[in-house]
Amino acid sequence: MKTRDRILQSSLTLFNEEGEASQSAVDIANVLEMSPGNLYYHFKGKDAIIRALFDDFEHEMRIILRGSRGRITSIEDNWVYNYIILEEIFDFRFFYRNLGELLARYPDLAVRFRALMAEKRQTINNILDELSRRKVLHLGPRMGDVITDQILSALTFWLSLDVIEGGHTEPGTLIHKTVFAIMALVAPHMGEDGFDIMQAMLAHYDQMVN
């Protein structure tokens, strides 16, 4: 692995496990058993590392969002797709565990995060439209916008909510719980199939978590 990639991978692990705020460039160099000077040759301080990690996250998330086009045609597709999004967010969880503070500190990233959020909103909207067109969902007037907001909020704040409440939930459980919560937003609008599908997802959830 190239030194640059090794620095990014170790920094990501460190930030995710110890929290980003408490780590310095020297801490990162120590973990890598590298001199601060050598680290500085690749990245001009911690800020540059954070921006490079955001580049990676943004790139991967855009691929995931664009990959949904025309491919989410059933409620099961949507269910799997939510796992894919949440696992991507989880890989870069240090951003989301401390979102407000981080965006306040990096206004340039706040602008890019906002653009990514707008693309996420559009993707959710498109998926709900497609599922409605296929008669999988039966959304009353304007319910599409309301559910889009709720899903967007769940995807953005699932880690912040856990942090505020103490941050003790095991990661796998938290992902399963969040996917289930998102599907629970959609299921009541599936007509008679909704109840059975929720029961099947609940059974899956119990099997995964216990």
Next chain:
Amino acid sequence: MKTRDRILQSSLTLFNEEGEASQSAVDIANVLEMSPGNLYYHFKGKDAIIRALFDDFEHEMRIILRGSRGRITSIEDNWVYNYIILEEIFDFRFFYRNLGELLARYPDLAVRFRALMAEKRQTINNILDELSRRKVLHLGPRMGDVITDQILSALTFWLSLDVIEGGHTEPGTLIHKTVFAIMALVAPHMGEDGFDIMQAMLAHYDQMVN
């Protein structure tokens, strides 16, 4: 009005309108046309003012939460009650617009915020239980917990979401929108009445916002 109360009221207005992070104790004294020394006689710096404002918020929110006991017996009660909670949060919106950063800075307030959140969770749960007992709601297995989580998340992050998306929504609109979103979580579980009630709430929302 006592000087102490006047300081708190002006600080709250200043923090809500200009953001808390950018304001110093000297800025507060300037707004009050008071010497920094006189301000310091009442509060030993900005931190003490923030803690006193949190005392007020916590006290008022507990009264609101406890006031729900036995009083929310219909979906209309629940609807009005959500307005009461959101308006209280809005009065202290500087906390919520910057929640993660603020709680990281004041670990003592993070502990108290967590306790208040637990009481909020319990209150929402009790309301859903009471509405189910009265057959206003028909919740499938475990849906009570899922909806409680969703309502709690909406109540906690409605202002953060707006900040991340640019913070341009007019406050009144944002409150109406959030109440409508919360009711939209509950309405699909009301059986046949749900659709009509959502239509009535949508009409009210349109009337208020436009």
